[in-house]
Amino acid sequence: MAEYSFALSGVTLPGAEDLFGIWTAPTPAEISFDIRAAEARDGPAWRVQLPAALADAQAILDAQNQTLQRSESDLFSAERRLAQVGLYGAEEAGVAFAALPAPEAELLATLSDIESPISFEAPGPEERARQETSSQWRVFVEQVRRMVSHYARIETEMGGALIGQTAVGWTGDFDTVWGGDVSADSMGLHHQSVQLALGSRLALIRLLTIVGTGATKLALRLSVPGAQLLALPAAWKFVRDVLEELRRSWPELQHLVQ
């Protein structure tokens, strides 16, 4: 497969990974100070770099669009499974822990720990892992907040030449600049890049909604103050783990996009 990249900048990815496996975030060393400052001011930017050959470029975009569609479908699965965990009774969950898939078992164990008395000993590995999850959840919330607070900017390059740049406002206004002598086919590729970026943004907002709604339902089974807040990182980790688990079941796409 020819050289290409799908880069997201101007936001920090929790764990430096895109939850849908489409976009990569450049490391700080790869970005100059000027660009970083501009991105902090301007907000998120999606940059799609495609090979010069139209057929290769189209195949790569098709594969990434399929990845997004599968991820959206996986989000529905994660939502259903999270709602199911909220319906488990405490006794039922205790007996069936070992028989459950790993994300469900871990979530139920975390909920059980939340209800346990607070320990004043130094935090163990499990507590440190929970703090890490909580930290990643905050990064994710901040990421989505930045995405809905700024223009979405999408650039598409083909063989190193810019095809187009589109800025999409919060309410959906579109400003597009087309590079010189761009063919209709190339314009179509940029159109698909915009679709991919906006679809990814919507999927992240949807993921946030699933976590928030799921945590509210999980909180009903907890008897500690601030239960929903405590359940949010656990619900977030559950959804992330389910997405990872489901993504492992569609390797036929992964070899196209790696």
Added chain:
Amino acid sequence: MTEITLQEAVKKFARDLAKKVNSFVTDVSELEVRTFTTPADQVETFVKGKADFAEILTEGKIALRAYTRISFDGDTTVVAPTDAADQVNKSVWTIHETVVEQAMENRREMIKTIGEAAASALKALGVATGD
């Protein structure tokens, strides 16, 4: 300590989203789509970090080629590009129409998603503030 920070994060997000939803409801009554072109030698003036279109218009030689404004009270304003023979430039117009369709579809999806997110955020804000 963790809970306080988490609470602050949720409150900040929910408040920001509530403000955004408020402005969204105000601004959503109109949709604008602009299509610009630029000569190949000017491409570098608007890439890599230049997101301010007002600045780009001043600095670079880009031209507004097509414009559509759709007001949801039924008014629509369309400015179509013409060539030297005063005929509509079909290639620019076709891609502009495609972008308008994309913008309308994006807006429909955004309204649906934001509606769901707002309901969730308001619940979270209620919990975070103890309401």
